[in-house]
Amino acid sequence: MTVGEALLVRRSKRAYSPEPVPRDKLLKILKDAARAPSAENTQPWEIYIAEGETLKRIKAGYAECYAYSVKANPELALPTEWTEDTTRRKRGLFPDMVHDCGEAIHQFAALNQSMFNAPAVIYICMDKMLSSWSIYDIGAYAQGFMLSAAENGLGTIPSVTLVIYPEVLRKELHLPDNLKIIIGIAIGYADTTNRINDFNSSRSPIKENVRFCE
Template sequence: MTVSQAITSRRSMRAFKPDPISRETLLQILRDASYSPSWANSQPWEVFVAEGEALKRIKAGYADCYAKAVRANTDIPRPAEWTEAAKKRQQGLHPDMVRDCGDAVQQFGALNQRMFDAPAVIFLCKDKILSIPWALYDIGAFSQTLMLSALEHGLGTIPAATSIHYPEVLRRELKLPENLEIVIGIAIGYVDETNAINNFRSARSPIEETVRFCD
C-alpha cells in the first residue's frame, strides 16, 4: 500500500468488533504517530489509552450523563461560528450517510454514545499552558499519522468529539492530571464489516475550489 493509497482509503469507521488490540500493536501505532512534525519539536501530545475495565467505566459514566441529559462540555470549545462553505459541507453529511448506509444511519447517535463499541479509545491531551493553537495543529498531525498507521495494522479509527463530551468522567477514570486538557478521542479497533454504518464514504470538494496557485 502506497502512502497515497493509505490516505485515500482511510475513512472514519463507526462500528467495531470487540476483539482487543495487542499492547505491542498499539505501541507501534503510537510510536509511528510520534514521528509527526511539531512546533520546534515540542511534541505536545499526552496520550491516554482507555481499554478494558477503564473504558467500561467511562462508557457507564457517559451513559449516566446522557440519561440525565447533562450538557456536553468539552475542554476544547466548538467555534462560535462556521463559514458558509463549511456549513454547506456539514449539511451534506447526513444525506450522504443515508445514501450510503440506509437504515443503519439510525444507529449513528447510539454508536457515538457507546464510542462505537471500540475496544480502545485513545485520548489525546495537551498541557493547559499551551494556550496557542500551534499545539492543536501538532496534535492534528499526530492524529492523522496515528490513523494511517492503524490502517496499515488492519485497524479502523474515528476521531470523535462525542468521545470527549464529558471531560470530568475522563478525568476521573483516566486519572488525568489537572494541568492537562483533552483535545480529542480516537476510537480504534477491528472494523465490523457487517454494519452498514461503515459503508459511508464522505464527499470531498474538488481541490481546485480551495487551492490558488500564485505565480
C-alpha cells in the same frame, strides 16, 4: 501499503468488533504517530488510552450523563459559528451518509454514545498553557495515528463525542490538572457487517480550496 493508499483507505469507522487491539500493534502505531512534525520538536501530545474495565467505567459514566441530559462540555470549546463554505459542506454530510448506509444510519446516535463499541479509545491531551500552535501538532499526530492504524488493518474515528464529558474522563483516567483534553480517537477492528461503515465521505474538488498564485 503506500501513504497514498493509506490516505484513501482511512475512513472513519463507526462500529467495531469486540476483539481487542493487539498491544504490539498499538505500540507500533503510537511510535509511528510520534513521527509527526511539531513546532520546534516540542511533541506536545500526552496520550491516555482506555481499554478493558477503564473503558467500561467511562462508558457507564457517559451513559449516566446521557440519561440526565448533561450538556456536552468538551475542554476544547465547540465552535459557535461556521463560514458559508464550511456550513455548506457540513450540510452534505448526513444526506451522503443516508445514501451510503441505508437503515444503519439510525444507529448513528447510539453508536456515537457508546464509543462506537470500540475496544480502545486514545485521548490526546496537551498542557493547558500551550497555544493553538500545539493543536496543529496534535492534528498531525492524530492523522499519523490513523494512517498507521489503517496500514495495520485497524479502523479509527476521531470524535468529539468521545470527549464531551471531561469530568468522567478525568476521574477514570486520573488526568493531571495541567492537561487539557483535545480529542479522542476510537480504534479497533471495524465491524464489516454494519453498513454504517459503508460511508464513503466525499471531498470538494481541490480547486475549491486551492489557489495557485503564479
